[in-house]
Amino acid sequence: MEENKVASANEEMLNIKGLVVHYETEDEVVEAVNGIDIVINRGKAHGLVGETGAGKTTTALSILNLVPDPPGRIVSGEITLDGQRLIQFKELTEEKRAELEEKGAWAPSEPALTEREYEHIRGNKVAMIFQDPMTALNPIMPVGEQIAEAIEVHGEYSKNEAQQKVGEILEMVGIPAARADEYPHQFSGGMKQRVVIAIALACNPKVLIADEPTTALDVTIQAQVLETIKELRQKLNTSMLLITHDLGVVAQNCEHVSVMYAGEIVESASVKEIFAGMKHPYTKGLFNSIPKINVNVTRLMPIPGLMPDPTQKPQGCKFADRCPHVMEKCQQSKPELIEVSPGHHVRCYLYETI
Amino acid sequence: MSNNAATAAPAESLHKIYKRKSQLRDVWHRFCKNKMAFVALCILAIIVLAACTADLFWDYEKDACELHISEKLQHPSREHLLGTDEVGRDILCRLVYGARVSLKIGIGAATFALVIGCILGSIGGYYGGKIDSVIMRFTDVLLAIPGLLLGIAIVNAFKPTVFYMALAFGISYISKFTRIIRSSILSIRDQEYVEAARAIGAKDSVIIFRHILLNCMAPIFVQYALCIGTRILSVSTLSFIGLGIQAPTPDWGSMLAGARAYIRGNAYLVMGPGVALLLTISSFNIIGDGLRDALDPRLKK
Amino acid sequence: MSNTILKVDHLTKNFYTPSGVLSAVSDLSFAIKAGETLGVVGESGCGKSTLGRTILRLHEPTAGEIYFDGTNITKLPPSEMKQQRNKMQIIFQDPYESLNPRMSVSQAIAAPLLIQKKYKASQKEEIDKKVLEMMDLVGLARRLVNSYPHELDGGRRQRIGIARALVLNPQFIVCDEPVSALDVSIQAQILNLMQDLQQQFGLTYMFITHDLSVVKHLSNNIMVMYLGQMVELGTPQQIFENPLHPYTQALLSAIPVPDPESPMQRVALKGEITSPINIGEGCRFAKRCLYVKEECPTVSPEMKEIEPGHFVKCHLFA
Numbered sequence: 001m002e003e004n005k006v007a008s009a010n011e012e013m014l015n016i017k018g019l020v021v022h023y024e025t026e027d028e029v030v031e032a033v034n035g036i037d038i039v040i041n042r043g044k045a046h047g048l049v050g051e052t053g054a055g056k057t058t059t060a061l062s063i064l065n066l067v068p069d070p071p072g073r074i075v076s077g078e079i080t081l082d083g084q085r086l087i088q089f090k091e092l093t094e095e096k097r098a099e100l101e102e103k104g105a106w107a108p109s110e111p112a113l114t115e116r117e118y119e120h121i122r123g124n125k126v127a128m129i130f131q132d133p134m135t136a137l138n139p140i141m142p143v144g145e146q147i148a149e150a151i152e153v154h155g156e157y158s159k160n161e162a163q164q165k166v167g168e169i170l171e172m173v174g175i176p177a178a179r180a181d182e183y184p185h186q187f188s189g190g191m192k193q194r195v196v197i198a199i200a201l202a203c204n205p206k207v208l209i210a211d212e213p214t215t216a217l218d219v220t221i222q223a224q225v226l227e228t229i230k231e232l233r234q235k236l237n238t239s240m241l242l243i244t245h246d247l248g249v250v251a252q253n254c255e256h257v258s259v260m261y262a263g264e265i266v267e268s269a270s271v272k273e274i275f276a277g278m279k280h281p282y283t284k285g286l287f288n289s290i291p292k293i294n295v296n297v298t299r300l301m302p303i304p305g306l307m308p309d310p311t312q313k314p315q316g317c318k319f320a321d322r323c324p325h326v327m328e329k330c331q332q333s334k335p336e337l338i339e340v341s342p343g344h345h346v347r348c349y350l351y352e353t354i
Numbered sequence: 355m356s357n358n359a360a361t362a363a364p365a366e367s368l369h370k371i372y373k374r375k376s377q378l379r380d381v382w383h384r385f386c387k388n389k390m391a392f393v394a395l396c397i398l399a400i401i402v403l404a405a406c407t408a409d410l411f412w413d414y415e416k417d418a419c420e421l422h423i424s425e426k427l428q429h430p431s432r433e434h435l436l437g438t439d440e441v442g443r444d445i446l447c448r449l450v451y452g453a454r455v456s457l458k459i460g461i462g463a464a465t466f467a468l469v470i471g472c473i474l475g476s477i478g479g480y481y482g483g484k485i486d487s488v489i490m491r492f493t494d495v496l497l498a499i500p501g502l503l504l505g506i507a508i509v510n511a512f513k514p515t516v517f518y519m520a521l522a523f524g525i526s527y528i529s530k531f532t533r534i535i536r537s538s539i540l541s542i543r544d545q546e547y548v549e550a551a552r553a554i555g556a557k558d559s560v561i562i563f564r565h566i567l568l569n570c571m572a573p574i575f576v577q578y579a580l581c582i583g584t585r586i587l588s589v590s591t592l593s594f595i596g597l598g599i600q601a602p603t604p605d606w607g608s609m610l611a612g613a614r615a616y617i618r619g620n621a622y623l624v625m626g627p628g629v630a631l632l633l634t635i636s637s638f639n640i641i642g643d644g645l646r647d648a649l650d651p652r653l654k655k
Numbered sequence: 656m657s658n659t660i661l662k663v664d665h666l667t668k669n670f671y672t673p674s675g676v677l678s679a680v681s682d683l684s685f686a687i688k689a690g691e692t693l694g695v696v697g698e699s700g701c702g703k704s705t706l707g708r709t710i711l712r713l714h715e716p717t718a719g720e721i722y723f724d725g726t727n728i729t730k731l732p733p734s735e736m737k738q739q740r741n742k743m744q745i746i747f748q749d750p751y752e753s754l755n756p757r758m759s760v761s762q763a764i765a766a767p768l769l770i771q772k773k774y775k776a777s778q779k780e781e782i783d784k785k786v787l788e789m790m791d792l793v794g795l796a797r798r799l800v801n802s803y804p805h806e807l808d809g810g811r812r813q814r815i816g817i818a819r820a821l822v823l824n825p826q827f828i829v830c831d832e833p834v835s836a837l838d839v840s841i842q843a844q845i846l847n848l849m850q851d852l853q854q855q856f857g858l859t860y861m862f863i864t865h866d867l868s869v870v871k872h873l874s875n876n877i878m879v880m881y882l883g884q885m886v887e888l889g890t891p892q893q894i895f896e897n898p899l900h901p902y903t904q905a906l907l908s909a910i911p912v913p914d915p916e917s918p919m920q921r922v923a924l925k926g927e928i929t930s931p932i933n934i935g936e937g938c939r940f941a942k943r944c945l946y947v948k949e950e951c952p953t954v955s956p957e958m959k960e961i962e963p964g965h966f967v968k969c970h971l972f973a
Binding site: 051052188189190191218219220221222223224226227245246247248249250251252253271272275285286287289290291292293294296297298299300301302303304306 | 698699808810838839840841842843844846847850865866867868869871872895905906907908909910911912913914915916917921923924927928
């Protein structure tokens with residue numbers, strides 16, 4: 001037992017447990033993330049699939065404590081990176097807790113590190129790349145300088161050493177080192193995104209969080225960029241949390257996948273398992289509604305309706321009013337995550353064993 | 355997929371079934387939430403109301419213009435709430451009539467500048483090219499002329515009446531409106547919904563007016579409010595140095611000029627017109643700011 | 656036997672920029688039969704959006720002819736073109752940008768009716784009736800009739816765009832990436848809606864997209880474009896099962912298949928997309944082609960019909 005624990009502790013790179021994030025405005029409270037668990041092992045890629053409003057970006061931002069506060073707040077949860085706690089449960093006396101509860105300011109969790117310590121982690125141990133490469137780069141700085149900035153923040157390099165490293169990194173992403181002095185507008189969208197990846201991987205981070213990194217790119221460029229990421233990850237043994245809505249991208253780039261709906265994880269399994277047999281009605285619906293080049297259809301099968309308004313909190317399963325298999329108990333109470341086969345979890349009453 | 359139940363119901367007028375969510379009402383609500391702006395609006399309303407109803411309390415000729423030397427320089431009393439000026443006229447009365455002049459010129463000038471500016475800015479912004487260059491150089495010329503001097507020149511060339519003063523001070527503000535409208539049009543001209551309008555077959559004039567100008571309303575209204583404020587200040591300045599509104603027509607600037615010699619011991623002489631100017635111009639400025647915040651439809655989200 | 660509703664002959668559109676001539680659409684010729692869908696596929700910069708807009712004369716063609724339902728509309732004067740606009744409409748990609756933020760749903764849908772003078776502004780009852788009819792048709796709840804675009808989600812906004820395009824009873828609609836900006840599950844809803852409407856009203860679509868998988872089941876023919884030129888044209892079956900042009904092959908192989916067992920045999924492309932400014936003669940794909948031959952950069956290949964209905968423009972098939 002102890003051995004297993006130690007082994008799995010070494011395997012685990014990023015562990016998110018019970019994350020709850022709210023956005024609070026004066027009118028309403030939006031429960032953006034509602035208790036999710038994700039485990040990413042060393043060197044592995046985990047896909048987080050969901051549509052707009054599912055809470056994927058909020059999850060990513062929480063890892064680095066970048067959720068805008070106000071109005072966002074990490075209410076509850078525990079996030080651990082390579083053994084180091086990033087978000088932890090508060091340790092308060094009963095009185096202090098009662099005091100805060102009365103004021104309405106009670107939240108079980110809090111950031112575990114100071115802002116400076118987070119800054120040390122961001123870009124260094126955990127790197128994040130975003131969707132829009134156009135705005136991710138400073139238009140008035142040459143790209144070489146921007147990569148160098150990332151290096152210099154986290155390490156001690158002389159000017160020459162930094163320049164050399166910049167050249168190496170650019171070559172790694174397939175851009176000739178001589179272009180280090182050029183400005184972002186002189187690069188195409190795909191190359192800009194590769195520069196962004198270069199900056200992200202410059203400090204050899206343990207985890208790469210990629211938030212829809214190729215959604216804004218053409219399909220042939222997307223393929224190039226994803227390949228670049230794959231190669232680099234294999235070389236540096238970087239773990240990845242890949243956020244996307246594209247099931248195809250997940251199938252080709254990740255080992256594990258979690259499907260998110262309305263702030264919750266509704267299904268989670270290895271990629272092979274899930275594509276071999278999807279269990280949750282939402283996952284199935286999502287898969288059936290996308291046109292696929294390897295399948296002939298005369299008509300698509302969309303999921304009727306819309307994702308629920310995050311300010312309305314339905315009592316039961318959040319997918320109930322769109323589900324083709326809805327039962328009475330679905331509207332009354334929320335199903336728990338059940339393990340239907342090793343490593344394959346589903347949140348659905350259809351799979352509740354007696 | 356389609357809403358079949360609805361086809362059964364007769365198509366009554368949309369305005370009856372579903373309460374029309376007027377954008378105007380949204381804007382009004384947002385404006386009122388801004389307490390300072392709301393207060394400013396009330397103050398302005400009082401000033402305008404007073405200016406309009408002045409005749410109910412005083413007679414223009416007798417109370418505002420005629421000299422009553424025997425009653426000169428009286429401190430505020432029950433009979434003359436703000437006292438009398440250096441030639442015996444009731445200050446409150448002159449203040450209220452003075453508001454008329456200030457508002458007329460201010461609003462007149464601003465409206466004149468707005469209309470001309472809209473036309474020039476729309477044409478220049480929408481069509482671009484040579485027309486745009488000509489219009490822009492024209493506004494450059496206007497900008498190069500100091501507003502106050504232009505005012506003095508026009509007033510001397512013609513008569514110092516409300517009309518010519520409004521014209522004079524309007525001309526100097528045309529450039530600002532032209533530029534604002536032109537830049538708004540430039541930013542909207544290439545939006546897809548303008549293209550959509552062309553795809554339906556709309557004419558250029560319709561497109562400019564319906565789709566573009568209405569979407570630039572925010573900066574235009576804000577600038578309009580600010581413009582009125584500054585015009586009132588310009589008029590008062592001109593009157594203060596004696597070149598604007600002539601006696602005996604009451605005007606805040608000339609009231610201040612007249613009071614200059616007698617300030618020592620008679621501070622109330624400048625309180626009236628000074629505070630009136632302060633309140634009016636500030637109100638316009640604050641309303642302008644409040645409008646800007648209230649008019650952005652995306653600010654809400 | 657359906658007749659040809661749109662015929663395009665050697666259509667060219669150039670933009671004149673300070674850096675040079677931008678050849679957006681170059682010598683395109685094709686035809687669409689009434690009631691059918693032509694899928695126009697290509698990546699950014701291939702000119703497909705420009706093509707759609709030029710056909711509707713939202714851009715003026717530089718050269719070539721456009722025939723709509725037998726009439727040559729290339730040089731029609733504005734008043735006559737306005738008449739034609741009743742029959743040819745467009746659905747835009749970005750459902751937020753293509754709607755005037757200050758116009759409510761009913762105003763946006765009624766606008767074409769008023770501009771084309773189908774009704775007078777005073778005929779409120781008739782206009783309201785038509786607006787509600789359109790909303791039912793596209794699946795917009797009637798209670799949204801006075802809502803504004805920023806209050807609605809992308810899917811609903813796009814339905815407004817579709818209603819607006821349909822309200823004049825057109826025969827031909829250019830659909831410029833109509834679902835690219837929408838969420839995955841909404842995309843399917845809108846695509847099905849468009850399919851149903853096509854069946855119901857016998858509409859002809861020119862469906863522009865960068866996503867080949869979307870047009871697979873919708874199109875009767877697919878045209879692949881690269882940097883302003885047509886490189887391949889064929890039925891979906893021909894294109895997907897037997898892609899001839901190296902670019903088409905690369906495009907197909909780059910699409911990530913949602914099946915972890917299917918290996919990605921990606922056909923790699925050399926380098927980056929080249930600039931369309933001051934582009935010379937010759938095949939525009941030459942710089943990136945793995946099979947490039949000597950004549951490719953200087954000599955433009957001819958369009959060849961390899962099998963009935965399957966055309967390709969490539970020196971490999973000369």
